[in-house]
Amino acid sequence: MSSYSVTEPSARQKWAAGTLVVIYALITILPLLWIIATSFKSPSDAIAYPPKTLFEPTLEGYVNLFTTRTRATEQDLKELGEPKTWYDRIVRKDGFIIAGPSRFLERFSNSMIIGFGSTVLCIVLGTAAAYAFSRFKVPLKDDLLFFILSTRMMPPIAVAIPIFLMFRSLGLNDTHAGMILLYTAVNLSLAVWLLKGFIDEIPIEYEEAALIDGYTRFQAFYKVVLPQAMTGIASTAIFCLIFAWNEYAFAVLLTSGTAQTAPPFIPTIIGVGGQDWPAVAAGATLFLVPVMIFTIVLRKHLLRGITFGAVRK
Amino acid sequence: MIDVVLENVTKRFAGQVALDNLSLTIPGGSFVVLLGPTGSGKTTTLRMVSGLDKPDSGNIYFAGRSVTNLTPAERNVAMVFQQYSLYPHLTVRQNLEFPLKSPLLRTSKADIDRKVNSIAAMLQISHKLDNKATNPSGGEMQRVSIGRALVRNPQIYLMDEPLSSLDAKLRADLRIELKSIQANSGATLLYVTHDQIEAMTMATHIGVLHDGRLVQFGSPREIYEQPVSLYTATRLGQPRINVLAADTFPGSPPGAVNIGLRPEHITQGEGQEALVKRVEHLGDQTRLHLVFKKNDIVTVTEAHTRLRSGDIVKIQPDKPLYFDADGMRLG
Numbered sequence: 010m011s012s013y014s015v016t017e018p019s020a021r022q023k024w025a026a027g028t029l030v031v032i033y034a035l036i037t038i039l040p041l042l043w044i045i046a047t048s049f050k051s052p053s054d055a056i057a058y059p060p061k062t063l064f065e066p067t068l069e070g071y072v073n074l075f076t077t078r079t080r081a082t083e084q085d086l087k088e089l090g091e092p093k094t095w096y097d098r099i100v101r102k103d104g105f106i107i108a109g110p111s112r113f114l115e116r117f118s119n120s121m122i123i124g125f126g127s128t129v130l131c132i133v134l135g136t137a138a139a140y141a142f143s144r145f146k147v148p149l150k151d152d153l154l155f156f157i158l159s160t161r162m163m164p165p166i167a168v169a170i171p172i173f174l175m176f177r178s179l180g181l182n183d184t185h186a187g188m189i190l191l192y193t194a195v196n197l198s199l200a201v202w203l204l205k206g207f208i209d210e211i212p213i214e215y216e217e218a219a220l221i222d223g224y225t226r227f228q229a230f231y232k233v234v235l236p237q238a239m240t241g242i243a244s245t246a247i248f249c250l251i252f253a254w255n256e257y258a259f260a261v262l263l264t265s266g267t268a269q270t271a272p273p274f275i276p277t278i279i280g281v282g283g284q285d286w287p288a289v290a291a292g293a294t295l296f297l298v299p300v301m302i303f304t305i306v307l308r309k310h311l312l313r314g315i316t317f318g319a320v321r322k
Numbered sequence: 323m324i325d326v327v328l329e330n331v332t333k334r335f336a337g338q339v340a341l342d343n344l345s346l347t348i349p350g351g352s353f354v355v356l357l358g359p360t361g362s363g364k365t366t367t368l369r370m371v372s373g374l375d376k377p378d379s380g381n382i383y384f385a386g387r388s389v390t391n392l393t394p395a396e397r398n399v400a401m402v403f404q405q406y407s408l409y410p411h412l413t414v415r416q417n418l419e420f421p422l423k424s425p426l427l428r429t430s431k432a433d434i435d436r437k438v439n440s441i442a443a444m445l446q447i448s449h450k451l452d453n454k455a456t457n458p459s460g461g462e463m464q465r466v467s468i469g470r471a472l473v474r475n476p477q478i479y480l481m482d483e484p485l486s487s488l489d490a491k492l493r494a495d496l497r498i499e500l501k502s503i504q505a506n507s508g509a510t511l512l513y514v515t516h517d518q519i520e521a522m523t524m525a526t527h528i529g530v531l532h533d534g535r536l537v538q539f540g541s542p543r544e545i546y547e548q549p550v551s552l553y554t555a556t557r558l559g560q561p562r563i564n565v566l567a568a569d570t571f572p573g574s575p576p577g578a579v580n581i582g583l584r585p586e587h588i589t590q591g592e593g594q595e596a597l598v599k600r601v602e603h604l605g606d607q608t609r610l611h612l613v614f615k616k617n618d619i620v621t622v623t624e625a626h627t628r629l630r631s632g633d634i635v636k637i638q639p640d641k642p643l644y645f646d647a648d649g650m651r652l653g
């Protein structure tokens with residue numbers, strides 16, 4: 010192996026690079042911070058001009074997100090007596106009473122089911138297809154791979170109308186299964202290509218060694234290939250989840266009730282009459298949490314990288 | 323201990339012949355070394371026996387039973403690969419345990435620990451057992467992958483140039499170690515290499531491969547002393563056999579085109595005069611580089627010879643080997 014002489018960056022270069030990264034991170038994170046801050050503001054603070062950076066935090070936005078409320082008369086309030094809970098108290102302050110739960114939790118769990126469901130399905134199918142493309146003699150392999158990729162050569166929404174008609178005649182409109190299938194279909198081409206790249210990098214000798222060591226082909230795949238493909242699987246899963254999680258256009262088009270996900274729902278929180286920005290911000294903030302947790306959980310696989318060290322040179 | 327037999331095995335890759343009608347019997351309990359240069363079909367032969375590849379034609383028998391259509395697991399063979407030796411996502415210990423935990427063997431936990439610990443001790447890797455497999459040095463990694471074969475008790479051990487990446491000292495140590503493991507356990511071993519020292523020191527039988535054909539099979543001594551062809555003769559011996567035109571010395575039989583003289587088969591003091599070009603003192607022996615009738619000849623002489631470059635020495639062949647126009651040995 011040839012050795013390259015790479016000069017270690019100087020302390021000043023490291024500082025400069027670090028500063029740049031921090032500035033970039035701050036710029037990208039600023040809108041997020043603003044949304045999170047807004048979710049803890051009162052409606053009047055949220056639309057105050059000039060914008061307030063210091064404000065008295067309140068959970069009003071979150072309460073409004075999870076509930077529906079009606080305006081109450083002085084009379085009603087008197088009859089109800091003292092508010093029993095902290096969220097009753099927040100709502101009453103503005104002269105409202107809680108009428109019931111909002112649909113946010115339902116939409117949020119729809120997002121969870123559809124987002125994670127399509128990610129799991131996509132990874133299972135994608136890994137199997139990528140393994141087959143990588144290891145087996147598939148007839149017309151290159152053409153098939155190109156065909157798979159070509160499904161992403163136009164924006165998916167370009168085929169919205171055929172998909173809409175197809176879903177309607179198959180009874181998949183506004184169903185979890187329909188949305189899971191749709192997002193899986195859109196993500197699958199990317200998943201196959203990404204995962205094939207990762208699996209190609211795993212030398213076939215490891216599987217052959219496992220075959221010799223007394224394992225079947227499937228066991229060799231499961232015990233030797235999968236653990237080494239974890240980096241690829243983790244990053245592909247994150248891509249799939251983020252797409253399915255954030256997808257807006259198809260969700261608007263194909264869901265209205267049962268299977269509606271959070272993205273088309275959150276803007277409707279803004280309410281009639283008043284503009285309830287803190288509730289919208291609260292919805293957006295909570296919406297970020299699952300993807301963040303998912304990424305953090307998988308991060309150790311991303312950082313560990315691929316170990317090709319056990320190779321005899 | 324079972325006999326492993328390859329019968330008329332032919333294998334082509336994209337029309338190119340890798341194994342050409344190869345027949346070979348590996349007697350149970352023997353240490354068979356296949357010797358041949360890169361590309362002669364050594365790895366392909368091992369893959370046929372292991373079941374990783376299937377022959378285009380021909381059969382393979384274990385104890386008289388055809389295994390040609392069995393999977394590697396069903397054949398119960400152990401193999402040390404030329405490359406990619408260890409599972410990188412496992413520790414050294416897990417690597418050694420891997421074959422024992424297979425559905426094929428289903429070893430008990432106590433047995434696994436006992437076997438792994440004793441093999442690790444033998445290969446001097448006990449202190450590395452809990453390291454990641456990517457962590458040890460090249461030599462240690464190769465010992466682990468040899469260990470992964472040795473923890474098992476297979477029908478046959480297959481080894482693909484397992485020592486070629488190691489330094490000279492370790493190679494010499496492991497050569498002796500492997501030979502004594504095989505001799506003590508009576509295991510059957512098919513070992514391929516392009517290193518003649520490995521072949522000479524470990525083998526009970528040597529098979530010489532040339533372009534996918536088995537050109538000679540016999541004991542190391544047989545191959546060394548009675549090579550069937552010029553090709554085989556040049557495989558063994560360090561320094562190499564001297565190959566000269568048959569008429570360089572008198573007394574060639576009819577049809578001889580070349581004469582082969584091993585360095586130690588040249589008698590000094592009688593015969594015809596040769597010029598000493600160079601003297602190499604190796605400590606235990608001395609090599610003489612001679613010029614004889616415009617031919618370069620290498621011979622060996624006693625360690626403390628007084629001969630010097632420019633001297634004249636008389637030489638004559640002793641036990642010459644004669645080869646015909648096709649390179650086949652005469653007589």
Ligand SMILES: Nc1ncnc2c1ncn2[C@@H]1O[C@H](COP(=O)(O)OP(=O)(O)O)[C@@H](O)[C@H]1O
Pocket residue numbers: 335336339340358359360361362363364365366367
């Ligand atoms: N998978 C393969 N695809 C194509 N050609 C191969 C393959 N494996 C081996 N060969 C060819 O077969 C011949 C024998 O190879 P191999 O058995 O690896 O030789 P050795 O191990 O003695 O170096 C070589 O010419 C090699 O190029």
Ligand SMILES: [Mg+2]
Pocket residue numbers: 364365366404482
């Ligand atoms: Mg080889």
